[in-house]
Amino acid sequence: MLRIGGLAQQAGVSVRALRYYEQQGLLESERTPRGQRVYPDTAIEKVRFFQQMYAAGLTSANIAALLPCIAKGHTDAEQRRMLHAQRDRIRTRRDELQAALDRLDAIIETTDRHPE
Numbered sequence: 001m002l003r004i005g006g007l008a009q010q011a012g013v014s015v016r017a018l019r020y021y022e023q024q025g026l027l028e029s030e031r032t033p034r035g036q037r038v039y040p041d042t043a044i045e046k047v048r049f050f051q052q053m054y055a056a057g058l059t060s061a062n063i064a065a066l067l068p069c070i071a072k073g074h075t076d077a078e079q080r081r082m083l084h085a086q087r088d089r090i091r092t093r094r095d096e097l098q099a100a101l102d103r104l105d106a107i108i109e110t111t112d113r114h115p116e
Contacts (some may be wrong), residue, residue, distance in 0.1 A: 001038040004029070011047035018047070019099060024060040026067065056090050 008015045018037075019028035027046065029037040053063050065082055069075045075083065 004037045007039045007043055011044050013047055025064055
């Protein structure tokens with residue numbers, strides 16, 4: 001079991017983020033007799049997953065909708081639509097970022113050949 005500070009450190013997030021995840025219903029903790037939050041070791045990967053999904057632009061509601069899918073291994077029609085829509089949105093953004101990267105690489109190549 002991990003205390004909130006240990007989980008925050010190992011998952012690379014703030015304690016405040018962990019409290020937010022709990023408020024959003026994404027993360028559950030137990031309480032010690034002294035009232036301190038404790039989490040199972042599996043919470044580290046769960047929090048890292050949240051961070052990946054947030055970085056990809058998903059909302060807390062989207063992530064909350066994914067959790068039962070992960071736990072049960074199946075989805076309903078609405079969840080599948082959301083999953084496909086998010087995947088398509090992320091792929092589009094990936095392609096846009098790749099195009100920007102390609103242009104920057106071209107500029108760097110040109111300027112490296114012709115320094116001041």
